[in-house]
Amino acid sequence: MKGGSILITGGRVIDPATESDHVRDVLIEAGKICRVGEAPLKGNKDLRTIDARGLVVTPGFVDLHCHLREPGFEDKETISSGARAAAKGGYTTICCMPNTNPPLDTRAGVDFIKARCAADGVVRVIPIGCITKGRKGLELAEMGEMARAGVAGFSDDGESVPGSRLMRYALEYSRSFGLPVIEHCEDKALSADGMVNEGRVATRLGLRGIPAAAEEIVVARDLSLAALTGAWLHVAHVSTAGSVELIRRAREKGVRVTAEVTPHHLTLTEERVMGSRWGPGATVDLGPSPLPPDAYDTFAKVSPPLRTEEDRKALVQGLKDGTIDAIATDHAPHTWMDKACEFGLAAFGASVFDTSLGSLLGLVQRGEVDLPLIVSKLTFEPGKILSTSCGGLGTLSPGSGADVTVFDPEAEWLVKEEDLASRGKNNPFIGSNLRGKVMATIVGGVIVYQDPALQARSRP
Numbered sequence: 001m002k003g004g005s006i007l008i009t010g011g012r013v014i015d016p017a018t019e020s021d022h023v024r025d026v027l028i029e030a031g032k033i034c035r036v037g038e039a040p041l042k043g044n045k046d047l048r049t050i051d052a053r054g055l056v057v058t059p060g061f062v063d064l065h066c067h068l069r070e071p072g073f074e075d076k077e078t079i080s081s082g083a084r085a086a087a088k089g090g091y092t093t094i095c096c097m098p099n100t101n102p103p104l105d106t107r108a109g110v111d112f113i114k115a116r117c118a119a120d121g122v123v124r125v126i127p128i129g130c131i132t133k134g135r136k137g138l139e140l141a142e143m144g145e146m147a148r149a150g151v152a153g154f155s156d157d158g159e160s161v162p163g164s165r166l167m168r169y170a171l172e173y174s175r176s177f178g179l180p181v182i183e184h185c186e187d188k189a190l191s192a193d194g195m196v197n198e199g200r201v202a203t204r205l206g207l208r209g210i211p212a213a214a215e216e217i218v219v220a221r222d223l224s225l226a227a228l229t230g231a232w233l234h235v236a237h238v239s240t241a242g243s244v245e246l247i248r249r250a251r252e253k254g255v256r257v258t259a260e261v262t263p264h265h266l267t268l269t270e271e272r273v274m275g276s277r278w279g280p281g282a283t284v285d286l287g288p289s290p291l292p293p294d295a296y297d298t299f300a301k302v303s304p305p306l307r308t309e310e311d312r313k314a315l316v317q318g319l320k321d322g323t324i325d326a327i328a329t330d331h332a333p334h335t336w337m338d339k340a341c342e343f344g345l346a347a348f349g350a351s352v353f354d355t356s357l358g359s360l361l362g363l364v365q366r367g368e369v370d371l372p373l374i375v376s377k378l379t380f381e382p383g384k385i386l387s388t389s390c391g392g393l394g395t396l397s398p399g400s401g402a403d404v405t406v407f408d409p410e411a412e413w414l415v416k417e418e419d420l421a422s423r424g425k426n427n428p429f430i431g432s433n434l435r436g437k438v439m440a441t442i443v444g445g446v447i448v449y450q451d452p453a454l455q456a457r458s459r460p
């Protein structure tokens with residue numbers, strides 16, 4: 001990808017790498033950040049200008065966890081459609097999970113994803129390789145050859161590694177590559193056929209529950225194994241207050257652990273399954289719910305399940321105190337048929353690239369977190385986690401690749417199914433009014449997405 005010269009003028013530039021937050025111009029030349037400085041910056045003549053007055057300019061968003069479904073499930077999403085949705089959501093680098101068909105557990109699989117991205121992907125895609133062959137949890141996959149082919153880490157996402165000894169070996173091997181083992185923490189023997197968080201809502205709707213302990217048992221085991229091996233554990237989609245506390249204590253003891261949380265676990269609670277928008281503690285009116293009460297809304301069926309308001313608050317606190325490093329989408333697109341069925345049969349997962357930023361800015365608008373923190377958790381912090389596989393992400397430092405996101409923190413929009421770029425329309429925010437919208441996404445100096453409202457006010 002080769003980019004031209006772009007001047008982004010007059011925006012609020014937030015760069016977590018240098019903790020700077022000022023109105024600045026950003027000059028991009030030859031695909032790199034050339035200068036960030038006080039206006040007016042001057043560039044060469046055939047410069048493209050983006051008028052960013054009133055807008056926020058940040059490093060491109062980095063997603064540690066998404067599902068692009070290719071190969072094998074192209075009816076849900078493809079690398080092409082998923083990358084376009086990511087770009088519309090402000091993401092410039094995304095990591096795709098290996099639970100495809102076949103699962104991504106060999107060098108050939110990694111090469112396939114890379115070739116497809118080069119041909120069709122508008123954003124940078126870094127694959128994650130399986131921990132075990134075929135994600136079967138029986139023997140380790142060829143981790144070394146996948147590491148050399150450029151994976152971001154290893155995960156059997158959707159499943160935990162069932163055996164403690166095998167997980168120990170996975171951690172020991174991964175240590176020699178400087179890559180994390182990314183664990184989907186769920187004790188399947190305990191979660192069994194659960195569908196929602198075990199608690200009040202499960203009881204009221206008569207749905208089988210998944211207790212918080214199903215997650216925390218595996219988090220605790222893996223933290224012990226990370227301490228034992230000195231290897232790097234990354235906990236995917238943390239969802240409970242207990243997990244946050246376990247990770248916090250392990251970090252204090254010096255265990256090498258990082259963690260991520262999804263936009264929906266930060267903003268929605270188990271009540272959403274019944275059609276209620278926000279948790280009971282919500283103070284912002286997002287308009288009438290599109291769903292009747294007791295709706296059994298399959299769009300809110302995710303794994304791990306949406307939890308209680310107390311859990312949600314603990315996740316926000318974990319984000320603030322550094323226990324949780326990054327916000328990762330767990331973008332999980334599905335077909336209509338996967339979701340338009342009875343609750344028990346519906347697939348787990350939410351398609352959220354389109355709404356990630358808008359939903360997260362709700363936390364800022366409600367005064368729960370400040371904007372630079374959200375930006376850091378979307379850019380610099382996940383960029384650090386990817387530094388072994390792809391360095392220099394999540395910063396606007398001169399000389400780094402020009403991955404830039406421009407968004408309007410005040411733009412209000414109604415989330416409509418027909419407007420979603422993802423092939424998966426299973427977005428739990430459909431029908432909600434969100435405030436905060438991506439206006440432009442730039443990858444390596446190339447504008448890969450631009451909102452029509454911005455196009456109208458910027459020069460070619």
Ligand SMILES: [Zn+2]
Pocket residue numbers: 157158159184236237303304
């Ligand atoms: Zn998962």
